[in-house]
Amino acid sequence: MKKLIIGMIIMLLIIAGIFFIKSTPGKVIEQSDSKEFTVKAFKYGYSPEIITVNKGDKVRIIIDNTDALHGIRIPELNLRENEILEFTADKTGEFIWYCANMCGGGHIEMQGKLIVK
Ligand SMILES: [Cu+2]
Structure with a gap:
Protein backbone atom coordinates (compact mmCIF):
# COMPACT_ATOMS: atom_id res chain seq x y z
CA MET A 1 0.00 0.00 0.00
CA LYS A 2 2.81 2.41 0.97
CA LYS A 3 4.61 1.64 -2.28
CA LEU A 4 1.48 2.49 -4.24
CA ILE A 5 1.11 5.85 -2.47
CA ILE A 6 4.79 6.69 -2.98
CA GLY A 7 4.45 5.67 -6.62
CA MET A 8 1.45 7.97 -7.07
CA ILE A 9 3.29 10.89 -5.41
CA ILE A 10 6.25 10.40 -7.73
CA MET A 11 3.89 10.32 -10.73
CA LEU A 12 2.20 13.54 -9.59
CA LEU A 13 5.60 15.23 -9.14
CA ILE A 14 6.62 14.20 -12.67
CA ILE A 15 3.36 15.54 -14.13
CA ALA A 16 3.71 18.79 -12.15
CA GLY A 17 7.30 19.08 -13.41
CA ILE A 18 6.22 18.69 -17.03
CA PHE A 19 3.58 21.40 -16.60
CA PHE A 20 6.10 23.69 -14.95
CA ILE A 21 8.61 23.28 -17.79
CA LYS A 22 5.91 23.84 -20.43
CA SER A 23 4.57 26.99 -18.76
CA THR A 24 8.01 28.59 -18.35
CA PRO A 25 8.41 31.07 -21.20
CA GLY A 26 11.40 30.55 -23.47
CA LYS A 27 14.26 32.96 -23.29
CA VAL A 28 13.84 35.86 -25.71
CA ILE A 29 16.97 35.94 -27.82
CA GLU A 30 16.18 38.87 -30.08
CA GLN A 31 13.51 41.46 -29.62
CA SER A 32 11.79 42.56 -32.79
CA ASP A 33 8.95 45.02 -33.11
CA SER A 34 6.44 45.66 -35.83
CA LYS A 35 6.61 49.23 -37.05
CA GLU A 36 4.04 50.74 -39.37
CA PHE A 37 4.37 54.04 -41.19
CA THR A 38 2.27 55.93 -43.69
CA VAL A 39 4.30 57.90 -46.20
CA LYS A 40 2.65 60.44 -48.45
CA ALA A 41 4.08 60.44 -51.96
CA PHE A 42 3.48 63.49 -54.12
CA LYS A 43 4.95 65.39 -57.04
CA TYR A 44 7.82 65.57 -56.16
CA GLY A 45 8.66 64.26 -52.73
CA TYR A 46 7.70 62.22 -49.69
CA SER A 47 6.36 63.04 -46.26
CA PRO A 48 7.93 62.00 -43.99
CA GLU A 49 11.10 61.66 -45.99
CA ILE A 50 13.11 59.94 -43.25
CA ILE A 51 12.06 56.79 -41.41
CA THR A 52 14.10 55.34 -38.57
CA VAL A 53 13.75 51.76 -37.33
CA ASN A 54 15.82 49.30 -35.34
CA THR A 66 -1.66 61.33 -53.43
CA ASP A 67 -1.50 62.61 -57.02
CA ALA A 68 0.01 59.90 -59.22
CA LEU A 69 1.41 56.40 -58.90
CA HIS A 70 4.78 56.78 -57.18
CA GLY A 71 5.67 53.89 -54.88
CA ILE A 72 9.01 53.32 -53.21
CA ARG A 73 12.11 51.57 -54.41
CA ILE A 74 15.18 50.88 -52.24
CA PRO A 75 17.79 49.45 -54.61
CA GLU A 76 20.32 48.59 -51.88
CA LEU A 77 17.77 46.34 -50.16
CA ASN A 78 16.27 45.08 -53.39
CA LEU A 79 12.83 46.38 -52.43
CA ARG A 80 10.18 47.87 -54.65
CA GLU A 81 6.46 48.36 -54.07
CA ASN A 82 3.72 50.68 -55.24
CA GLU A 83 1.38 50.59 -52.24
CA ILE A 84 2.54 48.55 -49.25
CA LEU A 85 6.19 47.85 -48.64
CA GLU A 86 6.86 45.15 -46.04
CA PHE A 87 10.21 43.80 -44.97
CA THR A 88 12.36 42.92 -41.98
CA ALA A 89 15.13 45.44 -41.35
CA ASP A 90 17.99 42.98 -41.06
CA LYS A 91 20.84 45.26 -42.12
CA THR A 92 21.94 48.43 -40.36
CA GLY A 93 22.73 51.55 -42.33
CA GLU A 94 21.16 54.40 -44.26
CA PHE A 95 19.32 53.52 -47.42
CA ILE A 96 18.07 56.06 -49.92
CA TRP A 97 14.71 55.30 -51.45
CA TYR A 98 13.47 56.52 -54.80
CA CYS A 99 10.22 56.82 -56.66
CA ALA A 100 9.31 53.50 -58.28
CA ASN A 101 7.29 54.84 -61.21
CA MET A 102 7.92 57.49 -63.82
CA CYS A 103 5.59 60.22 -62.59
CA GLY A 104 6.71 63.37 -64.40
CA GLY A 105 9.47 65.93 -64.72
CA GLY A 106 10.59 65.82 -61.09
CA HIS A 107 10.53 62.03 -60.78
CA ILE A 108 14.31 61.73 -60.51
CA GLU A 109 14.41 64.18 -57.59
CA MET A 110 12.03 62.15 -55.44
CA GLN A 111 13.94 60.66 -52.53
CA GLY A 112 13.60 59.53 -48.97
CA LYS A 113 15.79 57.75 -46.48
CA LEU A 114 15.42 54.65 -44.36
CA ILE A 115 17.71 54.54 -41.32
CA VAL A 116 18.21 51.17 -39.66
CA LYS A 117 19.99 51.45 -36.28
CU1 LIG B 1 8.21 59.18 -59.89
Whole structure:
Protein backbone atom coordinates (compact mmCIF):
# COMPACT_ATOMS: atom_id res chain seq x y z
CA MET A 1 0.00 0.00 0.00
CA LYS A 2 2.81 2.41 0.97
CA LYS A 3 4.61 1.64 -2.28
CA LEU A 4 1.48 2.49 -4.24
CA ILE A 5 1.11 5.85 -2.47
CA ILE A 6 4.79 6.69 -2.98
CA GLY A 7 4.45 5.67 -6.62
CA MET A 8 1.45 7.97 -7.07
CA ILE A 9 3.29 10.89 -5.41
CA ILE A 10 6.25 10.40 -7.73
CA MET A 11 3.89 10.32 -10.73
CA LEU A 12 2.20 13.54 -9.59
CA LEU A 13 5.60 15.23 -9.14
CA ILE A 14 6.62 14.20 -12.67
CA ILE A 15 3.36 15.54 -14.13
CA ALA A 16 3.71 18.79 -12.15
CA GLY A 17 7.30 19.08 -13.41
CA ILE A 18 6.22 18.69 -17.03
CA PHE A 19 3.58 21.40 -16.60
CA PHE A 20 6.10 23.69 -14.95
CA ILE A 21 8.61 23.28 -17.79
CA LYS A 22 5.91 23.84 -20.43
CA SER A 23 4.57 26.99 -18.76
CA THR A 24 8.01 28.59 -18.35
CA PRO A 25 8.41 31.07 -21.20
CA GLY A 26 11.40 30.55 -23.47
CA LYS A 27 14.26 32.96 -23.29
CA VAL A 28 13.84 35.86 -25.71
CA ILE A 29 16.97 35.94 -27.82
CA GLU A 30 16.18 38.87 -30.08
CA GLN A 31 13.51 41.46 -29.62
CA SER A 32 11.79 42.56 -32.79
CA ASP A 33 8.95 45.02 -33.11
CA SER A 34 6.44 45.66 -35.83
CA LYS A 35 6.61 49.23 -37.05
CA GLU A 36 4.04 50.74 -39.37
CA PHE A 37 4.37 54.04 -41.19
CA THR A 38 2.27 55.93 -43.69
CA VAL A 39 4.30 57.90 -46.20
CA LYS A 40 2.65 60.44 -48.45
CA ALA A 41 4.08 60.44 -51.96
CA PHE A 42 3.48 63.49 -54.12
CA LYS A 43 4.95 65.39 -57.04
CA TYR A 44 7.82 65.57 -56.16
CA GLY A 45 8.66 64.26 -52.73
CA TYR A 46 7.70 62.22 -49.69
CA SER A 47 6.36 63.04 -46.26
CA PRO A 48 7.93 62.00 -43.99
CA GLU A 49 11.10 61.66 -45.99
CA ILE A 50 13.11 59.94 -43.25
CA ILE A 51 12.06 56.79 -41.41
CA THR A 52 14.10 55.34 -38.57
CA VAL A 53 13.75 51.76 -37.33
CA ASN A 54 15.82 49.30 -35.34
CA LYS A 55 17.58 46.30 -36.75
CA GLY A 56 15.27 43.30 -36.57
CA ASP A 57 12.08 45.34 -36.81
CA LYS A 58 9.31 44.15 -39.06
CA VAL A 59 8.56 47.26 -41.10
CA ARG A 60 5.38 48.07 -42.99
CA ILE A 61 5.27 51.26 -45.03
CA ILE A 62 1.92 52.23 -46.46
CA ILE A 63 2.52 54.44 -49.47
CA ASP A 64 -0.17 57.06 -49.93
CA ASN A 65 0.14 58.01 -53.60
CA THR A 66 -1.66 61.33 -53.43
CA ASP A 67 -1.50 62.61 -57.02
CA ALA A 68 0.01 59.90 -59.22
CA LEU A 69 1.41 56.40 -58.90
CA HIS A 70 4.78 56.78 -57.18
CA GLY A 71 5.67 53.89 -54.88
CA ILE A 72 9.01 53.32 -53.21
CA ARG A 73 12.11 51.57 -54.41
CA ILE A 74 15.18 50.88 -52.24
CA PRO A 75 17.79 49.45 -54.61
CA GLU A 76 20.32 48.59 -51.88
CA LEU A 77 17.77 46.34 -50.16
CA ASN A 78 16.27 45.08 -53.39
CA LEU A 79 12.83 46.38 -52.43
CA ARG A 80 10.18 47.87 -54.65
CA GLU A 81 6.46 48.36 -54.07
CA ASN A 82 3.72 50.68 -55.24
CA GLU A 83 1.38 50.59 -52.24
CA ILE A 84 2.54 48.55 -49.25
CA LEU A 85 6.19 47.85 -48.64
CA GLU A 86 6.86 45.15 -46.04
CA PHE A 87 10.21 43.80 -44.97
CA THR A 88 12.36 42.92 -41.98
CA ALA A 89 15.13 45.44 -41.35
CA ASP A 90 17.99 42.98 -41.06
CA LYS A 91 20.84 45.26 -42.12
CA THR A 92 21.94 48.43 -40.36
CA GLY A 93 22.73 51.55 -42.33
CA GLU A 94 21.16 54.40 -44.26
CA PHE A 95 19.32 53.52 -47.42
CA ILE A 96 18.07 56.06 -49.92
CA TRP A 97 14.71 55.30 -51.45
CA TYR A 98 13.47 56.52 -54.80
CA CYS A 99 10.22 56.82 -56.66
CA ALA A 100 9.31 53.50 -58.28
CA ASN A 101 7.29 54.84 -61.21
CA MET A 102 7.92 57.49 -63.82
CA CYS A 103 5.59 60.22 -62.59
CA GLY A 104 6.71 63.37 -64.40
CA GLY A 105 9.47 65.93 -64.72
CA GLY A 106 10.59 65.82 -61.09
CA HIS A 107 10.53 62.03 -60.78
CA ILE A 108 14.31 61.73 -60.51
CA GLU A 109 14.41 64.18 -57.59
CA MET A 110 12.03 62.15 -55.44
CA GLN A 111 13.94 60.66 -52.53
CA GLY A 112 13.60 59.53 -48.97
CA LYS A 113 15.79 57.75 -46.48
CA LEU A 114 15.42 54.65 -44.36
CA ILE A 115 17.71 54.54 -41.32
CA VAL A 116 18.21 51.17 -39.66
CA LYS A 117 19.99 51.45 -36.28
CU1 LIG B 1 8.21 59.18 -59.89
